[in-house]
Amino acid sequence: MRKAGDIIGQESRDTYSICVGPVHPALKEPVRLNLRVRGERIEHVDFELSQVHRGIEWMGTRRNPIQILYLSERICGICNICHTFAFCRAVESIAGIEVPPRARYIRTIVAELERIHSHILWAGVAAHELGFDSAMHYAFRAREKVLDVIENLTGNRIMKAIMMIGGVRRDMDKGQARLVMEAADFYSRCSRKLEKIFLGDPVIKSRTRDTGILTRHDCLALCSVGPTARASGVRKDVRQDEPYGAYPDVGVKAMTPDEITGETRGDVYDRIAVRLREIKQSADIIGRCVKDMPEGKIAHEDKANVLLGELRGVQGEGIGRHEAPRGEVFHYVKLVGEEAPYSWKVRAPTYNNLLSWIPMMLGAQIADIPVIAASIDPCMSCTNRAVVTGPGRRQVLGQDMLHDLSVKRTRELRRGLRP
Amino acid sequence: MLNMQIELVKQLFRRTFTNRFPSKRIPKSVSGFLRSVERGERKMNPPVPVPPGFRGRINYDKKKCIGCRLCVKVCPADAVVFLEKEKKIRYHLFRCTFCGQCVDVCPTKALQTTNEFLLADYEKD
Incomplete structure (x- = not known):
């Protein structure tokens, strides 16, 4: 059978095939959606990734771990702490480095500040997709404060560059602690206000209620992560399931919509509710972390050259997990006693969440595509992992194609071996 | 609403x-x-002040440099190039990612971050 998107235009007497993207005003990042529609209803969904592959993992295998820290920040602009955090945890688990308690608290604070800024940015984008631009500007204004605090703490607004293997690079003084506390209070209030604006609005409610439903069963089958999974009623959060950093002391509980609206439907409305409530949760975590901040060292080793020498001597494999604003980030690193890692693999949360587009979009209307697409907070450039370019058409090697190639090669070799 | x-x-x-x-x-x-x-003929709204510890353009003091190459080793963007003859470095501003790792690692404080951030230009020098 022909796949949707093979041809663009009329497919049969009453179905049409349309494609959205790769570059499209409704999508913030390049991805191509191939849809078959009957009238206004979507009947079949498929999407093509790998429009922005950058080969970051390959670059990583030619750099030493300290250089990779800054490279991993560039995987995703918004969640730059998440990738660095996961990478640091992976390398620390290989080398058996113990992170000092103060550094763990500072890491947690910065990671939660990042979650606040990412969720508010997302709320603004979601409002914009719905055509509610005044709420978008309101959200972006609210986001400025957290960016200023991050700039004060780390030295830059977005690219924080504060992580170091075995600790953090900058300490937090009393004045900064006060600023962070003020910001935490502000965002507790701001989250309530945003909830009023978004959830109390009848237009947003009618537009997003029962749109893009992801059932609990589908969510478990497709391994969705992060707020997308939690909005479907799956209590899944790395901070709760496998606490790290300062989270064991704080005690995080996964946020599900039944605590906010009283019921779990798994629609876009629930995803908005979960994300907005997580802003408050993050503000509470930051408040507790600043209050209970222990004294002491902020890094396992201050001198980068000594640390590099130490890492050159270790061998082994390690994984690092972190709950990013969009879900679980997973890094795999293999060190073989050389300067550069032998292997580095990144799994970004959007990779899991993208598949949930299919059950969400089936049966929806064309006008709902931007809202549903934005509701999982996709980040394409994190996700793109493999692309093959050649003289002919560009193609992506799937598992079956790779397998066929391998079988072909074996046959060729066997033919060559025959006398 | x-x-x-x-x-x-x-x-x-x-x-x-x-x-x-x-x-x-x-x-x-x-x-x-x-x-x-x-x-002094016209007035300009001044740029927003940056907080202390801002990572802006990196200042290189050639006299203090001892040519230890630590900054070359940690730079993620190859912005620091070692000059074999002079035993000094050359800092390429347009490649720099402003992470400040070279500033942390420098033993003689020859590299320092400054507050400058208006760096966009049409030419690469």
Whole structure:
């Protein structure tokens, strides 16, 4: 059978095939959606990734771990702490480095500040997709404060560059602690206000209620992560399931919509509710972390050259997990006693969440595509992992194609071996 | 909708939130505008001050450099190049990612971050 998107235009007497993207005003990042529609209803969904592959993992295998820290920040602009955090945890688990308690608290604070800024940015984008631009500007204004605090703490607004293997690079003084506390209070209030604006609005409610439903069963089958999974009623959060950093002391509980609206439907409305409530949760975590901040060292080793020498001597494999604003980030690193890692693999949360587009979009209307697409907070450039370019058409090697190639090669070799 | 409308009405009586542009209207020539500011003929809204510890353009003091190559080793963007003959480094601003790792690692403090951030230019020097 022909796949949707093979041809663009009329497919049969009453179905049409349309494609959205790769570059499209409704999508913030390049991805191509191939849809078959009957009238206004979507009947079949498929999407093509790998429009922005950058080969970051390959670059990583030619750099030493300290250089990779800054490279991993560039995987995703918004969640730059998440990738660095996961990478640091992976390398620390290989080398058996113990992170000092103060550094763990500072890491947690910065990671939660990042979650606040990412969720508010997302709320603004979601409002914009719905055509509610005044709420978008309101959200972006609210986001400025957290960016200023991050700039004060780390030295830059977005690219924080504060992580170091075995600790953090900058300490937090009393004045900064006060600023962070003020910001935490502000965002507790701001989250309530945003909830009023978004959830109390009848237009947003009618537009997003029962749109893009992801059932609990589908969510478990497709391994969705992060707020997308939690909005479907799956209590899944790395901070709760496998606490790290300062989270064991704080005690995080996964946020599900039944605590906010009283019921779990798994629609876009629930995803908005979960994300907005997580802003408050993050503000509470930051408040507790600043209050209970222990004294002491902020890094396992201050001198980068000594640390590099130490890492050159270790061998082994390690994984690092972190709950990013969009879900679980997973890094795999293999060190073989050389300067550069032998292997580095990144799994970004959007990779899991993208598949949930299919059950969400089936049966929806064309006008709902931007809202549903934005509701999982996709980040394409994190996700793109493999692309093959050649003289002919560009193609992506799937598992079956790779397998066929391998079988072909074996046959060729066997033919060559025959006398 | 009502909650947002209340916010919008409140906003009418608040100060503008966004940072002011350097000049009120787009000048005919930017460099001419800057020169007239220097002469004191026109006024410019100053750029927003940066907090202490900001990672801006990196300043290189050649005299202090001892050629230990630590900065070359940690630089993620190859912005620091070692000059074999002079035993000194060359810092390429246009490759720099402003992570400040070379500043941390420098044993003689030959590299320092500054507060400069208006670095966009048409030429690569």
